[in-house]
Amino acid sequence: MGATGGALRHVARARGYAVTLGRGVAAAGLVSLVLTPAAGAQSTGGATPQYAPPPPDLSSPPPGVPARKAPELRSWRCVRSCQDRFTAGTGSLVRVRGRALGRTYEVVFLGADGEADDVAAAPLRRKRNVVDVRVPLGAASGPLLVAHHDGLSSQVSAAALTVAAPVTLQSAGAPPTVEVQAQARRAFFDAARPAKVSYVVHDDSAARVLVELVRSSDGTVVTSWDAGQVAPETPQSLSWDGTVGGKLQKAGRYSFRVTAVDASGGRAVSAQAEPPTSNPAEIQFLQHEFPVRGPHYFGEFAARFGGGRGHQGQDVFAACGTPLVAARGGVVKFKQYHSRAGHYIVVDGERTSIDYTYMHMRSAALVDEGDRIRTGQLIGYVGQTGRASGCHLHFEMWTGPGWYDGGKPFDPLPSLVSWDKTS
Numbered sequence: 001m002g003a004t005g006g007a008l009r010h011v012a013r014a015r016g017y018a019v020t021l022g023r024g025v026a027a028a029g030l031v032s033l034v035l036t037p038a039a040g041a042q043s044t045g046g047a048t049p050q051y052a053p054p055p056p057d058l059s060s061p062p063p064g065v066p067a068r069k070a071p072e073l074r075s076w077r078c079v080r081s082c083q084d085r086f087t088a089g090t091g092s093l094v095r096v097r098g099r100a101l102g103r104t105y106e107v108v109f110l111g112a113d114g115e116a117d118d119v120a121a122a123p124l125r126r127k128r129n130v131v132d133v134r135v136p137l138g139a140a141s142g143p144l145l146v147a148h149h150d151g152l153s154s155q156v157s158a159a160a161l162t163v164a165a166p167v168t169l170q171s172a173g174a175p176p177t178v179e180v181q182a183q184a185r186r187a188f189f190d191a192a193r194p195a196k197v198s199y200v201v202h203d204d205s206a207a208r209v210l211v212e213l214v215r216s217s218d219g220t221v222v223t224s225w226d227a228g229q230v231a232p233e234t235p236q237s238l239s240w241d242g243t244v245g246g247k248l249q250k251a252g253r254y255s256f257r258v259t260a261v262d263a264s265g266g267r268a269v270s271a272q273a274e275p276p277t278s279n280p281a282e283i284q285f286l287q288h289e290f291p292v293r294g295p296h297y298f299g300e301f302a303a304r305f306g307g308g309r310g311h312q313g314q315d316v317f318a319a320c321g322t323p324l325v326a327a328r329g330g331v332v333k334f335k336q337y338h339s340r341a342g343h344y345i346v347v348d349g350e351r352t353s354i355d356y357t358y359m360h361m362r363s364a365a366l367v368d369e370g371d372r373i374r375t376g377q378l379i380g381y382v383g384q385t386g387r388a389s390g391c392h393l394h395f396e397m398w399t400g401p402g403w404y405d406g407g408k409p410f411d412p413l414p415s416l417v418s419w420d421k422t423s
């Protein structure tokens, strides 16, 4: 993280920023926005923003992209391997009914209040009005919700699922076996929900457990946890924050491997499924999340970085009201309204010197200056405040030490495109 000292912030805030429009070459009338430090504005404060001459005529705004419908969860019941329709165990089949379920990415088993015990599972089957899912390892009793890939989610179910304690099937004297399941298929660095795995040792006595994190690309064990003695038939979980020895790890696939050794020397290592079978203990670790949660397209010409006259970011077009989330967690350095930028914020990224800027939000950001925010946290909605024609996010990335503070803007499009593929 770059410096975020209060004094520095005050100096930066006192600077004036002049805004000039890029040349009106934008197809579809895209406005290109350029914020540049006002000539002559001193960091001693008092400088008022200076503005360039009025912009050229804007042609008609680009066609909006319709916002998608959030999934609706109306009811659910346990349909196979259940104690009764509301009582399940790990592996029981739950059928969820509702609307707009065809794009269900995962069903979240919410457990108790708070995100700590949330566990997600990908559906086995999904149709417009019905989704089937198995109760994942580590799921705790509580309500459910349905989430789409782009972050839209249903309301929380009215009824709560009761997860019964697992039944011991292990015969006395048999060697242990272990079952391992990642709690979500994707994990973003610095997200509210860290990468998490659940496992259970099936045995007739306690076993010594070691959990290793294996990088899928080359099989390297990047870190491990000694879980000590673990009671049998008791789901355990642990989380990984994306770092090893304080160093942020590369984005990519990783899997959790659990080894259990019991008192009589019986040993079990969790299975590592080979492609094309998906490994339930594997996660995709990502350092950023795509900031627009909904249908979108990338602007061209003046909407590109460097398009128009020094357009310093990339425009991402989406329907007004589409949720905007933080591409990377960090600290909100600025939250302001500017006649050209509209409602905007600048975020000093966590464990990176990069600053991330989000402009033209529909209304003031949902987070405040000084807030520590998380990757994927809702920060506002796509809008067209300020000088914008058509609803879009104007997104900038700046090198350290940061936005109008000694850093330089660089083209964020390659990053956006890669985040878009994996978010």
Ligand SMILES: [Zn+2]
Pocket (backbone or CB within 6 Å): 031, 032, 033, 303, 311, 313, 314, 315, 393, 394, 395
């Ligand atoms: Zn722009």
